[in-house]
Amino acid sequence: MPFLEIDNLQKSFGATKILKGVSLEIEEGGFLVLVGPSGCGKSTLLNTIAGLEPVTGGEIRIAGKRVNDLHPSKRDIAMVFQSYALYPNMTVGQNIAFGMEIRGVPKPERDKAIADVAGLLQIDHLLDRKPSQLSGGQRQRVAMGRALVRKPQVFLFDEPLSNLDAKLRIDMRTEIKRLHQRMGTTIVYVTHDQIEAMTLATRIAVLKDGTLQQYGTPAEIYNNPTNIFVADFMGSPAMNLIPATIGINGKGATVELARDGEKPISLPLGKASDALSPYRGKPVTFGIRPEALTDPDSADRDATAVATADCHIEVVEPAGSDTFAVTNLGGKGVVARLRADAHVQPGTVAPLAFNLTKAVFFDPATEMRIA
Structure with missing residues (x-):
């Protein structure tokens, strides 16, 4: 049974249609990657799942529950942004704990969650530092840690590696895959990098101009492209x-x-x-x-x-x-x-x-x- 369902999703800004009837689904514990060129609608689709953008038509369901009208805080999701969005005046530990503190989680429980996540992401030694003292890869781990402590139903990643250099991107890609294998949480991940899509995904959705071009496993997308756009976009060097x-x-x-x-x-x-x-x-x-x-x-x-x-x-x-x-x-x-x-x-x-x-x-x- 699908865990996250996108059914005929439409989104317009005024007269401009951004998403044009996108339908797809992912099983619980799956890793869905939304990929396509700039302006194809992938980040807009992610934002509608998060509740940051209202939909114009269609439905979003998580665990069988319609969430179209739910506030983002009620959807049980966690989002990792491209910019990391860390609080510069807080330490790493305080950044990770902030969401739990707002929700009134007791301090002993917060401390244990911070320790567990810091150990998982290998940032134990950074807990007392400020974001300005961290490298790009370390900041990315902190942003992931802040999301992980929430233990949400769905993780959303919006181009989280685009600010990193080439080697660090590869290293962090491996870390994200290892993390998914350990935790088994459902992930929706946006990227314009088709190598990231191929290596991370259990399912890939290829978008162009707000329309779903193809949806399938990495092998299906790569070996059996449904049209010239998918064939040309997926693969390096291209087909x-x-x-x-x-x-x-x-x-x-x-x-x-x-x-x-x-x-x-x-x-x-x-x-x-x-x-x-x-x-x-x-x-x-x-x-x-x-x-x-x-x-x-x-x-x-x-x-x-x-x-x-x-x-x-x-x-x-x-x-x-x-x-x-x-x-x-x-x-x-x-x-x-x-x-x-x-x-x-x-x-x-x-x-x-x-x-x-x-x-x-x-x-x-x-x-x-x-x-």
């Missing part, structure tokens, strides 16, 4: 989206990829050919992730359909654990992910293996998935 044509030869359907001044590459489609039969002779958008386009020695041995073609390598980008090679197909730069010691040079021709079991196809007019 290659190549203009192509569906052809046919004596053995069945093929995907034809144009090359400048050369004969097109023709790749056999195998099982995908049935779904694509209405598109024979027509343009499609061929989607393949960089890791599914690699050197032949690195191709997935379990893949049922791998085709190899010689490609002109334009750019080579060593990246430590991988080497990225850029070729041109369908008039676009296409990124292949090769092993670190792959021997490729710019300006040469090299064989690349296309894992067609991982390929997806979109209608270029509607931008929706067709196979």
Whole structure:
């Protein structure tokens, strides 16, 4: 049974529609990540769950109870903000205890809660310091501690790592995941960083212009994007989206990829050919992730359909654990992910293996998935 339910949620500011009928749900103990570009409505959606913004239409239910009209203090939620929102004149311990003190929690109980949370977040030694004496990562832990002592039904995180440097973001991401595994509390987390979304979530909601584009597990979102926007937004490097044509030869359907001044590459489609039969002779958008386009020695041995073609390598980008090679197909730069010691040079021709079991196809007019 879903624990948090968002049912046809709508939010407008005057005549401007921000959320346009968003529906999703998450089970108790789940980790829901709302992801999308700036202005897509993800923070507005979080604020409506928190009760900081009234809804224009639809319902929000927590544990089966409608909370649309409940004051934020009555929803049994705790929110961690991007800015941390710590009181500068209070110590770390006082910041963590403040909410409990307002609610009249006895001091012995407050002290125990502070000690438990400080130990969990490894900030025991910081309890007497002021926020100005802390690093960004330490402030983030204090903000999380203040939320944790409330033991709410739902935690809300609004881009909590965006103010941290790259390495600290990775470290704090791991801490948040470890915390969720220990506590098992339901979390709704907003980010524009799709790597955060993929690594933290049990479910991801991808938003664009106030509309839910896709909702599913990280694997579903990554491997089976429902449209070109999701395919392009989720993944780093992004999925290659190549203009192509569906052809046919004596053995069945093929995907034809144009090359400048050369004969097109023709790749056999195998099982995908049935779904694509209405598109024979027509343009499609061929989607393949960089890791599914690699050197032949690195191709997935379990893949049922791998085709190899010689490609002109334009750019080579060593990246430590991988080497990225850029070729041109369908008039676009296409990124292949090769092993670190792959021997490729710019300006040469090299064989690349296309894992067609991982390929997806979109209608270029509607931008929706067709196979």
